[in-house]
Amino acid sequence: MSGHSTYVPGTAFERWLEKRLPIISLVHDSFVSFPTPKNLNYFWTFGAILSAMLGWQILTGMVLAMHYAANDAVAFASVEHIMRDVNYGWLLRYGHANGASFFFIAVYIHIFRGLYFGSYKEPREVLWILGMIIFLLMMATGFMGYVLPWGQMSFWGATVITNLFSAIPLVGSSIVTWLWGGFSVGDPTLNRFFSLHYLLPFMIAGVVILHVWALHVVGQNNPAGIEPKSTEDTVPFTPYATSKDVFATVVFFVIFAWFIFYVPNYTGDPDNYIEANPLATPAHIEPEWYFLPFYAILRSIPDKLGGVLCMFGAIAVLFVLPWLDTSKVRSATYRPLYRQFFWILVIVSVGLGWLGAQPPEGGYVIASRLFTAYYFIHFLVILPLLGLIETPKPLPTSISEAVLAKNGHQPAHT
Amino acid sequence: MTSLSKGAALVRQAVLAAGLILVAGSTWATAAEEAYEPAITKQLWSFAGPFGKFDKAQLQRGYKVYKEVCSNCHSMKFVSFRNLSQAGGPGFTEEQVKALAATVKVQDGPNDNGEMFERPGKASDRFPSPFANPEAAKAANNGAVPPDMSLLAKARSAEKSIYTWPINWLLQYQEYGPDYIYSLLNHYGPEDSKVCETGYYNTAYLGSRPCFAMPKPISDGQVTYDDGSKETVEQYSRDVSAFLMWAAEPKLEERKETGFKVIIFLIVFASLLYFTKRKIWANVAH
Numbered sequence: 001m002s003g004h005s006t007y008v009p010g011t012a013f014e015r016w017l018e019k020r021l022p023i024i025s026l027v028h029d030s031f032v033s034f035p036t037p038k039n040l041n042y043f044w045t046f047g048a049i050l051s052a053m054l055g056w057q058i059l060t061g062m063v064l065a066m067h068y069a070a071n072d073a074v075a076f077a078s079v080e081h082i083m084r085d086v087n088y089g090w091l092l093r094y095g096h097a098n099g100a101s102f103f104f105i106a107v108y109i110h111i112f113r114g115l116y117f118g119s120y121k122e123p124r125e126v127l128w129i130l131g132m133i134i135f136l137l138m139m140a141t142g143f144m145g146y147v148l149p150w151g152q153m154s155f156w157g158a159t160v161i162t163n164l165f166s167a168i169p170l171v172g173s174s175i176v177t178w179l180w181g182g183f184s185v186g187d188p189t190l191n192r193f194f195s196l197h198y199l200l201p202f203m204i205a206g207v208v209i210l211h212v213w214a215l216h217v218v219g220q221n222n223p224a225g226i227e228p229k230s231t232e233d234t235v236p237f238t239p240y241a242t243s244k245d246v247f248a249t250v251v252f253f254v255i256f257a258w259f260i261f262y263v264p265n266y267t268g269d270p271d272n273y274i275e276a277n278p279l280a281t282p283a284h285i286e287p288e289w290y291f292l293p294f295y296a297i298l299r300s301i302p303d304k305l306g307g308v309l310c311m312f313g314a315i316a317v318l319f320v321l322p323w324l325d326t327s328k329v330r331s332a333t334y335r336p337l338y339r340q341f342f343w344i345l346v347i348v349s350v351g352l353g354w355l356g357a358q359p360p361e362g363g364y365v366i367a368s369r370l371f372t373a374y375y376f377i378h379f380l381v382i383l384p385l386l387g388l389i390e391t392p393k394p395l396p397t398s399i400s401e402a403v404l405a406k407n408g409h410q411p412a413h414t
Numbered sequence: 415m416t417s418l419s420k421g422a423a424l425v426r427q428a429v430l431a432a433g434l435i436l437v438a439g440s441t442w443a444t445a446a447e448e449a450y451e452p453a454i455t456k457q458l459w460s461f462a463g464p465f466g467k468f469d470k471a472q473l474q475r476g477y478k479v480y481k482e483v484c485s486n487c488h489s490m491k492f493v494s495f496r497n498l499s500q501a502g503g504p505g506f507t508e509e510q511v512k513a514l515a516a517t518v519k520v521q522d523g524p525n526d527n528g529e530m531f532e533r534p535g536k537a538s539d540r541f542p543s544p545f546a547n548p549e550a551a552k553a554a555n556n557g558a559v560p561p562d563m564s565l566l567a568k569a570r571s572a573e574k575s576i577y578t579w580p581i582n583w584l585l586q587y588q589e590y591g592p593d594y595i596y597s598l599l600n601h602y603g604p605e606d607s608k609v610c611e612t613g614y615y616n617t618a619y620l621g622s623r624p625c626f627a628m629p630k631p632i633s634d635g636q637v638t639y640d641d642g643s644k645e646t647v648e649q650y651s652r653d654v655s656a657f658l659m660w661a662a663e664p665k666l667e668e669r670k671e672t673g674f675k676v677i678i679f680l681i682v683f684a685s686l687l688y689f690t691k692r693k694i695w696a697n698v699a700h
Contacts, residue, residue: 038700080492080564083665090665091672235698243694247687254680261673262464262586265568270591273569273662274561403699 006033030216035234036241037222039403043113044220044241045248046106052249053103054208058201060096061145068148070194072187075150076275094264100142101267102256104290107135111318116342118330119221125322127214132319134207139291141200144193146288151272156285158185158193164298167305184278224402225331226395233399284359292356293349297375299360300368310372317379324379326387334393338386345378450624453617454597457652459589461659464674467667468660473504475639476657479650483632484563487555489543492564493661496537502667503660511537518542558627567591567655567662570620591662592655594620599651602630 007025009015014024067086069078082089111131114120120128147158162179166172181188219228228234235241259266267289271282287295294311301307317324332339352371358364396402460469477498480490495515498506506514515535520542523530535542545551551559561569571590581587603615603624613625635645643649660666 038698040700077492084492084497090669094669235700239694240698243687243691247684247691250680250684250687254677254684257673257677257680261669261676263583263588264669265588266583270569270571273565400699407699 005029030212030237031242032236032238034216034237035219035228035231036237037220037224037228037233037399038235038240039222039224039399039406040220040241040244041223042244042248043109043117044222045245046110046113047215048245049106049249049252050103050110051208052253053099053106054201054204057096057099057103058205060092060099061198061201064092064096065198068194070148070191072150072190072276075148075190079149090264091260094260096145098256098259098264098267100145100288101290102252102259103138104142106252107138108290111135112346114221115345116332116339117221117223118225118325118327118332120322121325121330122322123218124214124221127211127218128322129319130207130211130214132315134204134211135318136315137200137204137207141197141204142288142290144197144200147190147193148197149272150190150276152274152276152280152282153269153272153285155185155276155278156282157287158189160285161287162189164304164308164311167308169305186278221330222399223331223333224396224399225329225334226399226402229398286357289353289357292354293352294356296352296356296368297372299356300365300372310376314375317376321379321383325383326385327390327392328387329392329395334395335386335390336393337390341378341382341386345375348374348378450622452597452620452624453601454594454620456587456593457589457596457655459592459656459659461656461666462589463586464670466670468502468504468656470503470505471641471643472653472656473660474506475641475643475649476653476655476660477504478639479632479637479654480563480657482637483650484654485541485544487544487551487560488563489545489560490541490563490661491543492540492562493664494538494540495535497664499537500664503664504657508537515539556627560628563658563661565662567595567658569662570594589659592659594618595658596651596655598626599632599654600648605630 005022005025005028007018007028009018009024017023018025064082067078067082067089069075079093082093086092114128114131143157143161147154162176162185165179166176168175177183179189180186181192222228269286269288286292294314297314298307298311301310327335327338329335332342348371352368352375355364355368355371360368396405460467460472495511498504498514499508499511515537518535518539519532520535520539521530522533525531545554548559568591571594578587597618598616601616601618603609603617605614607615609615610623610625613627614629615624616626617624619626632647632650634647637645637650639645639649643653663669
């Protein structure tokens, strides 16, 4: 976005390469000289954290795949082989399984940061939509990965979720048979899930490149929600953002390590340590925690097709969010009403997650319905209206002024 | 503006009301169930916490209880004899393991003549299963296969209460399996109890009713200990629960030791990065 590259080839080889493939200048412009708003807070480090998590998952997953066998007769035993006989197999598997959870923790923080600071607004709509595509791919990858250990919850989770497609009128049951590769979840299902589980992360990596490209075209949003006006407002990505990102990533990995080494089964379901048995249905079938809000929405609708539509609608509504929010002001810092509704949405989303883990009966169902209704009302009613009736606070004239105001100084030249 | 704030306040009240319904809902749900609360009590385990280690003598006793009592009905198909002498385990010597393995007969083959034959067990053999197949196990046990014990200590959980999540996370509570197994073995009711039509009265059993499919498996004095430990059901169940935790997680000690080093390294590394970052940003107001 800054026009001509500031990269100067230093050596004869670099000059030679630059004329043939300007890859060093591309990396230089994207990750070194790229102008970064200087007022970014730590919520802006989650992009780097997510990249690190994607790398971690691909790396651990690649080695796990060398020892795992995607066959329903031996899949469960091959995971135990990894845990007991492979050198540091326990680290690979616990790291990968908890890695999925931490990938989702990071992506949820990243998404809610975007919601709070209006990062989806003009001109960042495509950037936002690419992010949503990554989120969808992550959900598919996470779901299929959970099936691979072939425990009870793997098997029955796969059965419940694939059965959702049977709600499609006319062709539903044919589609489900096609997905399964048979008349129930079985060996063909496990095999294709393994294949797709290995493929999708590379599709994620591809869309991440588009996501970063789009980001570098429009530039980063920032807590003030206003565009940088001069070079005073920005700092070069390296070393400023790089040092902050690396620090935040390592702190994130401290908490991640706590889970891997001390509470590795905390996010898992004990039932998944029982080998898949098509003849014994577990008392409570529930997905991994990161799907629970959507699971709650699914179950809150008494009609199967309606439930499926609402569940997918809960994500679809995020795709059109840039056009639902009518406010011209990005950051919730300057939107007193939106800020309140944002936090209500956070509470409702977490509440839906909790409800997704409860049995579908009595008061839980009523609460799920209220929360589901509110979730959609937030996006479809409150956001469009709010932009029309809310009076935002006066915006600072520049990022530098916002920084001075935050630090308690009077706007003056320094 | 004021009407808008009122609007926001109304929404907040609505959310609050929804929350109240939620709480009320959970109360109804509890009331609807029978007043049965499984009596599962948390125990102190040597392998709990960041520096937890298995008590080798306890694991050896637990192995004895498993071998003489549990293994009559339960398989443990993912554990091999050689595991008994591995680091972080019961600490048997390789000679002891060879001797233990040699006490079982293993079918091997085919040999050069195409015939199957029996041979004494080797350290590399898995623990033998008590039944030839699930059907035989079912036939001998009132139609239910006794669960494989390799992962039992990780496959059972007492509670998933939202209130204890953060505490369990901080205190590293991962011993719900052995706590449950210990409690089960200690909470059999009187044998002449009429509470259960099917199953055996057990007030620790996780289910809608205190009726457990397994009859009381062990009594005081049944297994002889050589190290002077008490020969009571309480002691047996404590030892066998610890042994089952080891069987389910044989790399527990290695995991916790590695974890401590990794976390210390990461904290030191993060501190250095923090000061680096501060120095870099020192001249930029942000």
